[in-house]
Amino acid sequence: MPMNFEASRAFAQQMDQEDPLSSYRDRFHIPKLHGKPCIYLTGNSLGAMPKSAREYIETELNDWAEMGVEGHFEAVRPWKPYHHFLKEKAARVVGALPSEVVVMNNLTSNLHFMMVSFFRPQGKRTKIVCEGGAFPSDQYALESQLKFHGLDPNEHLIELHPRAGEHTLHLEDVLSTLESHRDEIALVMMGGVNYYTGQFFDLKSITEKAHEIGAVAGFDLAHAAGNLPLQLHDWNVDFAVWCSYKYLNSGPGGTSGCFVHQRHENNPELPRFAGWWGHKEDERFLMKKGFIPMVGADGWQLSNAQILPMAAHLASLEIFDEVGMNRLREKSLKLSGFAHFLLNRVATEFPNAQIEVITPANEHERGCQVSLLAGPRGKELFNALHTKGVLTDWREPNVIRFAPVPLYNRFEEVFEVYEVMHGILAEG
């Protein structure tokens, strides 16, 4: 339901007072700029640090110092089964069964491992569909997977582009592209939320259509996991990958998550690149020949757990568990709705700046992020925000991304950004 927002500090303060999640801000370190706490709107790039992360990592460092190798069994949280501690919590974030989720590796690595199993070009069915302007790592991954199969990306990669003069995709255009190439598509692999425009795609409808034409549907949820509620199991998504350092606040370069739908959990037909950590758990240490995968997403593991980044991830996931994705979304719709409203207002108030909000107004098509096409003097605007203590990010060619996140950002900060932008643009 669209809210009635007001462009006033009093209104923002009222919203903060009524915010049931306001106390969670204290659970995070809010980064500083120029020596002062800043308005941190880059949780979509690197989430703020949960204060508990230090203690969780320190626990592992202490156990390592005290026990050495015995920590695999004797640590407070034993390292050998460590990924089990994350599984259920990570599954709740993305709407999956615990057996469908595993935390491991890094995002782009997992995307490749998933495509080894799920991109199986055969006969006429050789093409991959993704959104045009996908995150570069995804573009390179798709391109190199195609080449790996001896396919020319220029011919076998179908990119979805907005209509002329528009910035985001229409669902009907996505579906009709799938329809018009129905016998040629092997895989639909898109971002869940596009990193540039902030558009959230209708993963359920896209998956349904992909299946109807006989293709596989996988998603990169780097900008969706921890941002908005997902239901990967119910939506029948085949596979998904995400990182933990953006909305999931688990630290730079943090570990990644991976989803494989239950219906693939024990399919011997799926090829995979295997490692010992994916081997049948009770026989892993028998050191025998012949790989027998664990059932479920665990069977895609290669290596033993990366305890330090996983400890930070666990600290953060516990906060997500406490709050729940639905309550986060409830606040996020208001908080990002407020940002959307105020940024549109600035755009209208200063037509000469030629700025434009490109993130969809429809709340079903966006998460936390609001992207502003920044006009001819975009970079100056971005730098001026930075100088005034507002940390946003710049994405080439011409977008400033604002991502107020419900765990630690406040309505008054969003209002402050509006005032700061006013000041900058009024100076000309």
Ligand SMILES: *Cc1c(COP(=O)(O)O)cnc(C)c1O
């Ligand atoms: C952030 C992001 C990445 C980064 O990949 P890493 O392997 O974690 O470095 C990849 N894809 C998308 C869509 C992203 O948003």
